[in-house]
Amino acid sequence: MIMATRRGALGGLAVAVGLANAATAAVMPTAPGVASGRTPAALRFDPAKLIGLSERLIRSHYDNNYLGSVKTLGMIETRLASAMADKDMPPVVYGGLKREHLNRTGSVILHEAYFNVLGGNGVVNGGIKAAIAARWGSAETWEAEFRRTAMALAGGSGWAVLAWSVVDGTLGTFWGSDHMHQPAGSVPIIALDMYEHAFALDYGAGAAKYVDAYFRNLDWEQIDRRWQAVSGFKLK
Numbered sequence: 723m724i725m726a727t728r729r730g731a732l733g734g735l736a737v738a739v740g741l742a743n744a745a746t747a748a749v750m751p752t753a754p755g756v757a758s759g760r761t762p763a764a765l766r767f768d769p770a771k772l773i774g775l776s777e778r779l780i781r782s783h784y785d786n787n788y789l790g791s792v793k794t795l796g797m798i799e800t801r802l803a804s805a806m807a808d809k810d811m812p813p814v815v816y817g818g819l820k821r822e823h824l825n826r827t828g829s830v831i832l833h834e835a836y837f838n839v840l841g842g843n844g845v846v847n848g849g850i851k852a853a854i855a856a857r858w859g860s861a862e863t864w865e866a867e868f869r870r871t872a873m874a875l876a877g878g879s880g881w882a883v884l885a886w887s888v889v890d891g892t893l894g895t896f897w898g899s900d901h902m903h904q905p906a907g908s909v910p911i912i913a914l915d916m917y918e919h920a921f922a923l924d925y926g927a928g929a930a931k932y933v934d935a936y937f938r939n940l941d942w943e944q945i946d947r948r949w950q951a952v953s954g955f956k957l958k
Contacts, residue, residue: 828904
């Protein structure tokens, strides 16, 4: 009799869990501000063939940091969906979830931009070269500014980003102390991860050598494609 009662309780629990999961799934597609999920982007290059960036470093960065952010973003989105069904949730708790939603969304987008432009020979070419020269005078002048921006983050954390502003149709180099500090309306064309996880396995504290290696492996044909895809669009 006790066993039958226990089985009944477990069966009831299973039904309750199933209903809860179904309820969460039902809420997620319609919850305001909650994305429907994101499929991780695969590496478009062979990490064993980069120069100065080891396969071990790239795979650790991709598996632990990028995929970790994708997984966490999905978890946050699920919790936000559940929160919309909880009318008693304090605003400060919901706000904390939304802050982490912004942080993880930024991490996923910037990491995808980071990996997307690796696998090349580092030779600047394409329409983006002319666009950079028009903005900075030369590709060399821009590179010097970008490197200085990156090194301003060395020993700390953050991102150096070449971005296109859809607000006014201009390129700019930006400094970000975390995943959330980029200008509104900007699309990352190149995103250089300056968190220590991006280089410590290969270079320890030698951030400058890591930046050198990053530039040697940039795929400027891919960078040009990214720029061409957005450069025709601006709000004014």
